[in-house]
Amino acid sequence: AVNLMTGLIEEGAGDMDARAFARAQESLAASFSFGAGDDSVSVSAQFLTENRDRAIDLLRTALHRPRFDQDALERVRAQVMSGLMSDAKDPGTIAGQTFAKIAYGDHPYGSDGKGTLQSVAALSREDIVAAHRGVFARDRLYVGAVGDITAEELGMMLDDLLSGLPATGAPFPGKADVTIPGGVRVVEFDTPQSVAVFGQKGIERHDDDFFAAYVMNQILGAGGFESRLMQEVREKRGLTYGVYSYLVPRDLAAVYMGNVASANDRIAEAISVIRDEWARMAAGGVTEKELEDAKTYLTGAYPLRFDGNSRIAGILVGMQMDELPIDYIATRNDKVNAVTLADIRRVAAELLDPEGLLFVVVGRPESLESTQTN
Template identity: 45%
Template sequence: MVPVQEVKTPGGIRAYLVTERTVPFLSLGFHFRGGAKLDPFGKDGLASFTAGVIDEGAGPYDTQAFRRELEDNVIRLGFDADRDGFSGHLKTLSATRDHAFELLRLALHEPRLDAEPVERVRAQVQADLSRRAKDPNAQARRHFYHGMFGTHAYGRPIRGTLETVTLFSAGDVRTYVSEALRKDDLVVGVCGDIDAATLAPLLDHAFGTLPAGSAWTVETAVPMAGPGLEIVEIDNPQTVAMFGHGGIERHDPGYQAAFVANHILAGGGFSSRLMEEVREKRGLAYGVGASLVELQGAPLWIGHVATSNDRVAQSLEIIASEASKLANGMLDSPELEDARTYITGSFPLRLTSNDQVAGMLVGMLTLDLGQDYLDRRNQLIEALTLEEVQAAARRLFHPDAMRVVAVGKPQGLKAAA
């Protein structure tokens, strides 16, 4: 695998770097712990709104001038927020990288937040929320997380609501930036035409004057709701269902085995058991799958299926049955070998571009996987025994504990009174 260097700057920024000289450009990704989890109560969606407006003009550049600087210099810059983090990406040619890092610095430290772009972004967010209110997939996700976590930050909508979005002011955004984007919560991944000595001062230029300390409160065990069924009725010929329960934490010794077990059940595309049983054999749904989801203090196993209203109950029964089979040890060596071959063989395909490598490096730092993770990852998969994967399946899959949200007009399902 490619060599990964750790870069620690004089200003206290920590980064992983892969130097790739083939093409004269670089990709940078970064992640601040926090994200929507740091939204003030009653102002759900502020982190996401902040990600949408801080590059709408910064420093001496209004919105149009800032966009021209990016486009004229072939620079790509953007921000995003999720439940656990506030993130961003930068892509630049080597010839314009100093200017690119300056524009990144301006967006983080001197966002203009002029009235016109703030109101334009607000209108865009409101239009998106109105669309999502009619989208069964979006509704299933929203109700699932709210049902699982209630009023905890993980249960609140990442993008906010039509009501909360109307409350955001430029002052709210400035407060979020100054209080939530802290140096100790930041990790950076870089891949491309640059070495460590050149990168370090650029990182300090862009991030070095951020406030010290952390805005993050460590939670080791976030309360989660138990099993249940929630039906959200909308007039739709199809029902979208989300299902899941607690998962296995990323640093648990059994995580890799659980990852393989989930791949066999629901994560292996057309080769997974659920695709075989739900789609191929019975034609109940076009797609079905599940994955392990990382939330700090609240790891999850979450799946989804979409099918006609009269077939959703049967689909969920098959999903629970197949999960039970794996939990009861019904797994043989050939199936494990097939999964192992796919997982290890497909891993390099996730590292075919500078963007992908930078993103992987950010994930490695965020999850504290170690500088040598790219070398160790496939070795960890190869070393798993059948007994270890069977044991992980017993720990991971609990059909009786599943929480289900069904959005549509499902037949044969009845929510608890």
């Protein structure tokens, strides 16, 4: 319901239908976007300073008085269902959804936030209204603002924009009980190339060892062509065009994941090499050169994230949601540079579990059978 609701907010508000609302945005050179993710609903607004008051009035109307007209509901419902039908034919999406169901079970993380064809078809306008009321509440708001505005002006603007929203929203779900059995789960799919999503339990964002794990992963699988996985799986053996790993520290669970695609007759070898590299990192850590190269890249690339007002505002919101200190931007590179070889060796040994890696493979892989059936 939340996903469909966010798609409907721009489809009319107050006395404006979808076309009138779009014309109002255009007349102000304003741009609004609404989206739903695993842990949050996002609202983005960009507008000229000279049009700020009128743009905020329009945004307030959208947030407080969305119309959720039945014709708009049916139109957006059809779009969502079309996307779901496309997802059902996409090996990467199938792999990710299967992995999530195994890892998270009945927790909300275990199901697609976009819903299913059956659940989306059954949603009523009342469901959409309830989702709106449950999400847009003052007890869960984080704001980042960048531009020609003072803190005092922003405060007054937010008072006007957000006053009248419910004080509290729907209850949050509890922590996810992550269960990732090692092994392989094969999902048969008629395609010449198998797609695999793999993962294990991860590390939380507030863990003291997070930055050591972050730098380690840059070397193992996040560093593009220089990463160990890319070197071993692609460059040396030609098994794939790309293989990556990434930390996923969500609010209610942390996992460590990756993905790879390979020909059906070679995916088994790619999986074997990935598991071997997982084990090699766990046993031996990294070299001094690998560590220095990773630090140079991570610290040098960080300022490039701040290349526009929208991205900066997003970073400010992310800092609040992750409960990071106000000086995080100034100290983040210091935390990267403080990571030592010993830190990575210790964290790799504690975190990496090569035998506990679960590979969900979608395709017709040769010499590979499911060891997990749950």
